Amino acid sequence: MVAVVFWIAFIVALLGGISVVWQREPLKSVLSLVAVMIALSVIFLILSAQFVFAVQVIVYAGAVMVLFLFVIALMGPDREGRSQRLRFQGWLALLMVAVFAGLGWAMLSGIQFRAPEKTNINLFGTVQQIAAGLFSTYLYPFEVTSFLLLVAAIGAIYLSRRERD
Amino acid sequence: MDGVLHFPDGSTLDTGAFLLLGMLLFVIGAAGVMIRRNPLVILICIELMLNAVNLTLITFARQLQNLEGQLFALMVMTVAAAEAVVGLAVLVDIFRVREVEDIDDLSELKG
Amino acid sequence: MQDTAILALLVLLFPATGAVLHAFFGWRWPRALTMLLGPGVVWLSFICVVILFAGQIVDSRPTDSTYWTWITSGSFTTPFNLLVDNLSVFMCLVITGVGGLIVTYSVGYMEHENNASYARFFCYMDLFVFSMLLLVLAGNFVFLIVGWAMVGLSSYLLIGFWYQRPSAVVAARKAFVMNVIGDIGMILAAFLIWVTYHSVVFRDVFGRTGRSDSGGLEIICFLLLIGAVAKSAQLPLHTWLPDAMEGPTPVSALIHAATMVTAGVYLVGRMHPLFDVATYAHDAVALIGAVTALFAATIAFVQTDIKRVLAYSTMSQIGYMFLAVGLGAYSAGFFHLLSHAFFKALLFMAAGNVIHAMADEQDIRKFGGLWKDMRTTSLCFLVGALSLAGIIPFVGFWSKEVVLGDAFSRGDPFALAMWAIGFVTALGTGFYTGRMFYLAFWVPKSPERPVEHPHEAPPTMLIPIGILALLSTIGGFIQINAGFHNGWKLVDSFLQPAVGALGWEERSLEYIATAATVLLGAFTFFLAYRFYVQRRWDPAVLRSRYPWLQTLLERKYWFDEAYDAAFVRPMDWLGAALNRYVDRPIINGAVLGVGARTEETASDLSLTQSGYFRNYVLVFTVGVVILLAAVMIRGAIG
Numbered sequence: 001m002v003a004v005v006f007w008i009a010f011i012v013a014l015l016g017g018i019s020v021v022w023q024r025e026p027l028k029s030v031l032s033l034v035a036v037m038i039a040l041s042v043i044f045l046i047l048s049a050q051f052v053f054a055v056q057v058i059v060y061a062g063a064v065m066v067l068f069l070f071v072i073a074l075m076g077p078d079r080e081g082r083s084q085r086l087r088f089q090g091w092l093a094l095l096m097v098a099v100f101a102g103l104g105w106a107m108l109s110g111i112q113f114r115a116p117e118k119t120n121i122n123l124f125g126t127v128q129q130i131a132a133g134l135f136s137t138y139l140y141p142f143e144v145t146s147f148l149l150l151v152a153a154i155g156a157i158y159l160s161r162r163e164r165d
Numbered sequence: 166m167d168g169v170l171h172f173p174d175g176s177t178l179d180t181g182a183f184l185l186l187g188m189l190l191f192v193i194g195a196a197g198v199m200i201r202r203n204p205l206v207i208l209i210c211i212e213l214m215l216n217a218v219n220l221t222l223i224t225f226a227r228q229l230q231n232l233e234g235q236l237f238a239l240m241v242m243t244v245a246a247a248e249a250v251v252g253l254a255v256l257v258d259i260f261r262v263r264e265v266e267d268i269d270d271l272s273e274l275k276g
Numbered sequence: 277m278q279d280t281a282i283l284a285l286l287v288l289l290f291p292a293t294g295a296v297l298h299a300f301f302g303w304r305w306p307r308a309l310t311m312l313l314g315p316g317v318v319w320l321s322f323i324c325v326v327i328l329f330a331g332q333i334v335d336s337r338p339t340d341s342t343y344w345t346w347i348t349s350g351s352f353t354t355p356f357n358l359l360v361d362n363l364s365v366f367m368c369l370v371i372t373g374v375g376g377l378i379v380t381y382s383v384g385y386m387e388h389e390n391n392a393s394y395a396r397f398f399c400y401m402d403l404f405v406f407s408m409l410l411l412v413l414a415g416n417f418v419f420l421i422v423g424w425a426m427v428g429l430s431s432y433l434l435i436g437f438w439y440q441r442p443s444a445v446v447a448a449r450k451a452f453v454m455n456v457i458g459d460i461g462m463i464l465a466a467f468l469i470w471v472t473y474h475s476v477v478f479r480d481v482f483g484r485t486g487r488s489d490s491g492g493l494e495i496i497c498f499l500l501l502i503g504a505v506a507k508s509a510q511l512p513l514h515t516w517l518p519d520a521m522e523g524p525t526p527v528s529a530l531i532h533a534a535t536m537v538t539a540g541v542y543l544v545g546r547m548h549p550l551f552d553v554a555t556y557a558h559d560a561v562a563l564i565g566a567v568t569a570l571f572a573a574t575i576a577f578v579q580t581d582i583k584r585v586l587a588y589s590t591m592s593q594i595g596y597m598f599l600a601v602g603l604g605a606y607s608a609g610f611f612h613l614l615s616h617a618f619f620k621a622l623l624f625m626a627a628g629n630v631i632h633a634m635a636d637e638q639d640i641r642k643f644g645g646l647w648k649d650m651r652t653t654s655l656c657f658l659v660g661a662l663s664l665a666g667i668i669p670f671v672g673f674w675s676k677e678v679v680l681g682d683a684f685s686r687g688d689p690f691a692l693a694m695w696a697i698g699f700v701t702a703l704g705t706g707f708y709t710g711r712m713f714y715l716a717f718w719v720p721k722s723p724e725r726p727v728e729h730p731h732e733a734p735p736t737m738l739i740p741i742g743i744l745a746l747l748s749t750i751g752g753f754i755q756i757n758a759g760f761h762n763g764w765k766l767v768d769s770f771l772q773p774a775v776g777a778l779g780w781e782e783r784s785l786e787y788i789a790t791a792a793t794v795l796l797g798a799f800t801f802f803l804a805y806r807f808y809v810q811r812r813w814d815p816a817v818l819r820s821r822y823p824w825l826q827t828l829l830e831r832k833y834w835f836d837e838a839y840d841a842a843f844v845r846p847m848d849w850l851g852a853a854l855n856r857y858v859d860r861p862i863i864n865g866a867v868l869g870v871g872a873r874t875e876e877t878a879s880d881l882s883l884t885q886s887g888y889f890r891n892y893v894l895v896f897t898v899g900v901v902i903l904l905a906a907v908m909i910r911g912a913i914g
Binding site for chain 2: 885886887888889890893894897
């Protein structure tokens with residue numbers, strides 16, 4: 001059962017990813033990405049990351065993507081045409097990523113996994129566990145990240161203010 | 166160790182499948198960054214790459230039964246959000262001055 | 277002996293300090309200070325020298341004081357030591373005494389210069405005095421050469437003092453180049469001395485020479501001779517001296533008459549233990565001196581520039597000194613050095629008065645009638661001229677008599693041959709001296725005279741000349757050879773501890789030779805009168821009958837032309853060729869090439885900055901791929 005769900009999500013994510021790159025209209029790219037994210041969130045759930053699943057749907061697919069949509073809707077162009085410049089760019093890019101993929105696969109196929117640590121699989125990935133980690137051992141990164149968010153927000157407000165004098 | 170994940174209903178999946186998806190999405194995102202010319206779409210492809218990385222992290226977290234992966238994925242998500250926000254703000258700023266359809270137009274910093 | 281050491285150091289320090297102070301501050305302090313300090317330091321030095329002199333009279337032993345060790349390298353040590361003995365004190369008296377008079381004279385002579393130039397002149401003069409003193413006081417070969425070279429430098433600086441004049445610059449360079457040839461000889465000699473005797477200190481070297489070293493010593497002495505010949509403007513390295521007259525007249529008086537050019541004579545005297553063994557080199561000294569004396573005297577016959585006459589006269593008289601020390605009559609040579617310093621400095625300075633009064637005109641054909649207008653100067657000049665011609669009772673007579681007399685008395689064929697040349701030269705000397713005096717002072721005023729009423733010189737310029745005229749008149753009596761067997765021989769006795777006694781006895785025949793020299797010298801002086809004043813025989817007639825002779829003498833025996841063709845042109849050609857084929861393409865090319873290639877490379881590399889974002893990402897990705905591959909390969913191998 002789980003495997004079936006997984007494979008469906010796999011295909012959706014893959015097709016969505018290709019669609020992101022393939023689509024001419026930015027709007028459709030964004031929507032494809034949303035699909036990818038939803039698929040990924042399902043996979044997260046399969047991998048016992050309940051909290052991350054929730055956050056992915058709410059924050060990532062819900063807020064960040066909506067933001068993208070708004071920007072595209074407000075000032076994005078409609079289509080992307082052909083280009084005269086950098087004619088070899090596309091082919092070279094595909095070549096490079098193919099090589100990269102090949103290397104990556106070679107690396108991953110030879111991998112020897114470590115023995116997993118002993119934890120309770122039922123409690124793994126729950127909100128309590130995440131909270132325990134986040135607010136005790138990893139408090140510092142947490143605080144710094146929140147500060148980062150603050151800075152980003154201020155920066156965004158500043159950059160997009162109306163008056164220019 | 167063989168990296169096989171067992172699920173409560175008895176089915177098994179190989180870790181490699183998850184990793185394969187992650188790698189494919191990452192590579193597709195990278196190709197998109199290099200091929201697409203609309204700045205917004207480039208940002209979207211970057212988000213795709215980040216998501217792929219998240220997937221890999223969560224996979225290893227599950228495989229190794231170590232929560233750090235998930236915590237790190239949360240951080241990545243946060244940072245990705247922040248970066249998307251700032252990047253969009255910059256783009257909005259540029260769009261005010263001129264209509265940028267093609268990132269190759271923004272090539273004054275050359276030679 | 278401590279006092280001697282301190283005094284000797286002071287002798288050097290005063291002019292050195294003067295030079296340094298003038299160099300740093302002279303251009304901005306009041307002129308009066310330069311007028312005081314410039315000569316003042318020389319006189320202070322003179323006082324110290326007089327004290328040393330008195331000390332040497334009391335106790336004539338030499339004092340070798342070492343102050344510090346300059347170089348210690350392996351077994352090679354060079355101390356800074358000064359040798360105070362009768363010879364060096366004698367030379368110091370001449371340098372500081374006559375030098376002091378000349379520097380004082382130049383206070384008045386150089387007054388037309390602006391403040392900075394004025395100070396620069398005295399800086400150079402003090403530098404010269406210091407260098408010359410170092411040369412004669414040095415106690416080892418290294419510092420001798422240091423002084424030698426610095427004297428050459430001072431000469432260059434002073435000849436080219438008016439550097440805006442191209443002719444002066446060229447003359448200075450010529451002097452310097454020829455001096456360097458001499459320096460090379462000196463340095464090679466010093467090397468050989470080090471190799472043979474393992475010391476550069478005079479005392480050590482002189483103590484270790486012996487009859488058996490004659491082969492090596494011949495070479496060493498010939499090399500030293502090259503240095504002496506160059507510095508003293510003897511044949512064949514003499515061509516720089518007439519050109520050196522481009523410098524101001526006090527410079528000609530001090531450097532090119534009284535002191536620097538006598539350094540060669542000093543060298544032979546100081547090195548007499550070496551020359552006594554190296555007989556060939558020793559004879560060469562005398563031969564060169566005699567030939568130069570005659571050679572220079574003949575050229576002086578046709579010179580029209582008053583300073584050039586005096587320059588060739590200097591060359592000739594130094595030839596006499598070389599003749600004397602070359603035959604072994606050291607005191608005679610040094611006595612002539614002293615007397616020549618007196619009367620030649622006197623002559624130059626008096627000529628300087630005339631030049632000053634004639635608005636910088638130097639052609640004697642354009643003078644005339646100065647006996648009436650500038651009585652004091654003319655009188656002093658006459659004293660100098662009579663001295664030069666060797667007329668009793670002036671000092672020139674006594675010293676020339678000693679030189680020729682000692683040569684005659686030595687008796688061997690070589691000495692007699694030298695004497696004969698000297699004798700003929702004395703006749704020539706009388707003639708050209710007379711010519712110079714009559715044409716410049718006695719004949720009626722020339723129509724081309726530039727100044728209508730020339731004024732006599734100011735006291736600062738007259739007093740030194742007066743003192744020298746006095747010395748030229750009475751100075752001879754310190755060494756009386758002729759006619760008095762138990763004569764007063766102060767110079768002989770003073771210098772004997774340093775240079776040894778005369779190796780042979782005087783012969784009574786000598787006095788006949790002496791009388792002949794005096795009489796004939798006076799005769800030729802008078803003969804010149806007949807030629808140039810009474811116009812009894814017109815020189816123009818001679819000129820038309822033997823035009824080739826005139827040209828030969830005017831062209832100075834074609835020496836300059838020969839050197840130009842043999843050395844200067846090839847060197848110019850070589851320099852130009854090297855510039856074109858080595859310096860510009862290879863060396864310049866390499867240096868500039870580095871810059872050019874760097875620019876080209878940078879320019880090419882900058883093409884990678886295409887400005888396209890996508891390009892950059894692609895390159896980025898390529899880098900990541902390469903890194904990943906590298907890691908994997910390393911993991912696979914290791």
